[in-house]
Amino acid sequence: GMDPSSTPQWVDALKVQQQCGLMVTLQDEGDVEDGCSYASCSLSREPMVTWFPAGAPQDRFCVAAVWGSKEEQAVQLVWIVADVPGPYPDDDPIDEPCSYGLAGNHAAVGRGRPLIAYSAPKAAGTLAVLLFRQQQSAPILPRSTAVPLDDFCVLEFAREHHLGDLLASRVASFGPVQAPVADTELRPLAHSSGGELKTDPDSPKTLTAALRRTAIEFPERGLTIFDKGGKTCRLSYSELWRRSVLLSRGLSASLRDGVSSAVLQVPRLEDHFPAFWGCLLRSVRPVAIAIPANYGDGAQAVCRKMRNAWQLLDTPPVISSSSHADKVALLRTSADMESMEILTVEDLEALGSAGTSDSPDAHADATEPGDVAFYQLSSGSTGVPKCIQITHGGVVAHIHGEAQFCGISSDDVHVSFLPLDHVVPILTVHCCDVYHGCEEVQADVAWVVSEPLRWLRLLSEHRATRTWAPNFAFKLIADALRRGGPRVRAELEEAAVDLSRCRWWMNAGEQVTIPVCEEFLEQTSRFGVRRCAMQPAFGMAEACTCMTYNNDFRTRAATRLGRSAFVSLGPPVPGVEIRIADDEDQTVREETIGRFQIRGAVVTPGYVRNDEANRASFAGDGWFNTGDLGFIKDGRLFLTGREKEMIIIRGANFYCYEVEDVVNALPSVVPTFTAAVAAQDPHAGTEGLAVFCVPREAAVGGAVSPELVKVISEVRSILVRHIGLTPSHIVPLRKEEFPKTTSGKIQRSQLAKALQAGEFSALLEAIASAQS
Structure with missing residues (x-):
């Protein structure tokens, strides 16, 4: 934090948020005298740091708003402060055994003790406003005003203290305040290990073996599927195994010699999963590609992606459904795929039921952990795509590491609504659920995104314990609840929406941002969402998705370097190591931004026919360069962005x-x-x-x-x-x-x-x- 009595630089509310870690919500409240605008500040329920200015009550949480004038040598700084009481834990007392507000925690930090988390802190009934004035040579003298919280109005306060003239010149901008930096050489190396990966020697070593076991042990469990119209169907694990076996036999009878892969264009989720597993049982590597909006437009990005992937993989067959095959066939002319072979799920199942003696069990037994299970195209590829090899052993290592770190078991219920060409829904969700025998809910993405609160209803109705989405989806929920106001909240409460069973809301797939997390948690807390359930994570297809999880989410635990605050993505799971390296692939010190690299059994063996990408990605000694920038602090990962972002x-x-x-x-x-x-x-x-x-x-x-x-x-x-x-x-x-x-x-x-x-x-x- 900063002390106004010793710091000559001043920052506006946004910079306080960025530099000091204080959560500040800015809102334009209207005009103040002659069209002068200003911003009000609202309090966060859990600040990232505890700090108070000189002269302020020492148990008050402070938020700053600055009004300055370029013409005058004066700056008005308004601190809006509210008490946020909370006891220090009895098992780690400080000098005086009593309850402390935030100042108590501040004092504890000064004694080298960690901050503690509050379950649900609430602001006190009054707030105090401290007004500071800085002149060229005058000392800073605080004067305070206390008013009831409900009666406080920034507009009236501004008028009362004659801030109109200052407001006319807009909020003053000042240079960033540089926090003292400890000697870099004293910091540990930016390397973190998840420790030993513990596995049951009798557990399945491959995905195909896992599906067979789950179909036997949990035959009635399985998937509840919602299509684009919200209609529901059920696919039990025993039925999934039965259909996958038929498709596998159909592929055996249909594929030409030498075919080792297939492109999936199956619009119905209840057909996609059997097609995926049927390929795995036949040792055919499926690659799922998004369904184009118009197959007749070969210039469309998804159509170009499909053509390029099809050519890269030596023109494999495309698996679709009978009702969709005619649309897929348009690619033969629109995307120069004249020789494309189309196989339908219905035809393959019919062939598989014709009495062939071929045994998928034999293929399941013959599959080795090092064998490639399926392909995943790099996200957003529209040119010649990076085609990532996902191995059976890599996925199984991910499943065990996640289970060991997050406590996943067969009792979990998992909800996902992202499309299956994305690696998380098919690997972290579906393959993991099949392995453990969990109940799973899969919903069409368009159906959910068109009405985001359906996500909450699905979680409540199915008593889900896990879910995931990229950061943008959490913002959709927060926006929908905020715009809907009391009416929407009343509707959800009337429907008895209860989200308290959901232990993990995994936030992954794009940059996790503090304001989105804060607003989502604020808007959903009334429905039972706990702050600690927010689970920022990092993963990528090249590492079988998520390999770090933050299971102790606190916005005040976010770390700032310079002007930016970054969310902790947690330490690595067992079996995975992470580090930050410089341009020479040498490990740097903690809190130094560099290239984020990973090592472990989850890492891909490489990209298909892409020597250039493989050379750039593998740094030697087993380290894989993710292409992300970040730093490590206390063994936890903080990402700052992509190298090119x-x-x-x-x-x-x-x-x-x-x-x-x-x-x-x-x-x-x-x-x-x-x-x-x-x-x-x-x-x-x-x-x-x-x-x-x-x-x-x-x-x-x-x-x-x-x-x-x-x-x-x-x-x-x-x-x-x-x-x-x-x-x-x-x-x-x-x-x-x-x-x-x-x-x-x-x-x-x-x-x-x-x-x-x-x-x-x-x-x-x-x-x-x-x-x-």
Whole structure:
């Protein structure tokens, strides 16, 4: 923290959030005298740090708002403080055995003791406002005012203390406050091990053996599936095994010699899973690719991806369903796939039931842990894709490591709604559930995303204990609950929505951001969601998905380097090592940002026919370079972004997701549909910032409307105010034009290439003309 009595620099509320770790919610409250704007600050229930300014009550949690004037040598700093009481644990007392507020914890930290977590702290009934004035040579003297919490109004306070003149000059911007940095050489090396992986010697060593065992031990358990219309069907594990065996036999009778892979284009979830397992039982490596919106448009990104993957894998057959095969056949002409062979689930099952003596059990027994089970295409690939090899042994190591670390068992109930071409739904969810014999709920992504609160209803109705989604889905829930207000909350309460059984809400697949986690937890706490259930994690297909989990989520445990706060993604699971390395692949010290690398049985043996990618990814001695930047602190992983997802402007580093979070806060844009990329700034002669967004109401296309100009102006203003950057380009898009992967990951590189190629030039010229 900072002490205003000794620190000459001042920061506004946003910088307090970024630099000091204090959670601050900024909200424009309207106009103050002659059109002067200001921001109010609301308290977080759990701050990341405890700190109080000189002269303040020592058991108060402080949030700052700054109003400054460039013309005057005076700055007004308002501290809004509220007591957040909480006892220090009896088993680790400090000097005085009594209850302490946050100051008690602050004192404990000063004695070298850790912060403690509060289950549900609440602000006291009053708050105090401390007003500081800084002049060139005058000392800082606090004066305090106490008012009832419900009666406090920032507007009236500003008028009472004559802040209007200061407000007219906007919030002052000051340089970042640099915290003291300990001697780097005293820090331990940035290397963390999950320890020994313990496995039962009698447990299945391959996925196919696991499916067979589960079908015998848990025949009635299985999958509850919701299609795009919300209709439900049931697929028990015994039925999944039966259908997979038939499909395996059908493949044996249908495949030409030498075929070792197949492309899955099966729209119905209840058919996709038997097709997937049928391939595994035949030692055919399936690769799932998203269903294109239009197979007749070969230039569409998904169609190009399918053609390139099909060619990379030596033109394997495409498995679909009889009702979908005609659509898939359009690729023969639209995507230059003339020789493509299409097999249907129905035909394969019919062939398999024709009385063949072929035994899938023999294939299951012959499969080795080192054999490749299936392929996974790298997320967002549209050119020649990276085709990742996923082995049986790697998946089994992941399953055991996760179970050992997170306490997973056959009693769990798992809910997922992300599409099956993403690695987490098929591996971390489905393969894991099959291995343990868990109940599983799989829902169509479009059905859930069109009405996000269906996710909560599914969890409650099925008494789920586990679920997962990327960060954007948690924001969808928070936004839906906030916009719905009392009416929606009453509907959920009337439906007896109870989320208290859900032990883990895994947040993975994209950057985990503190504001989204905070708002989600705030909005869902009334339905039983516990703070400790939020589970930020890191994973990638190249490491059989998640290999670090934060099972002790606290926003105040987030760590900041420079101006940014980062969420802990936890330590590695048993059987996995992680480290941070420099450009020479040498391990650096903790709290140093570098290249994030992993090692363990979960790591892929490599990419199919991609020597260049393999050379770049494998650093020697078993270490795999993830392509992510991050640091390790106390053995825990903190990611700062992708190596290629950092924008450097005039020597300052900005992470794309930080810029996007600022724009996403605007009510005039669609949340999670914002992308920040690097762009050449023709005026500054350096790298600039381009921002893509989807307006919520203003139309995009045709003439540039005044409403669209207003949205663009709002985007520019909020970025200037909050991060001090003026975008070189602001490009509004229609929602269907905004490129995302099926898991919701933003494809920034695709937008950057399109901008560089001049694809948005006409639109930008029209916007410039409308603004002039």
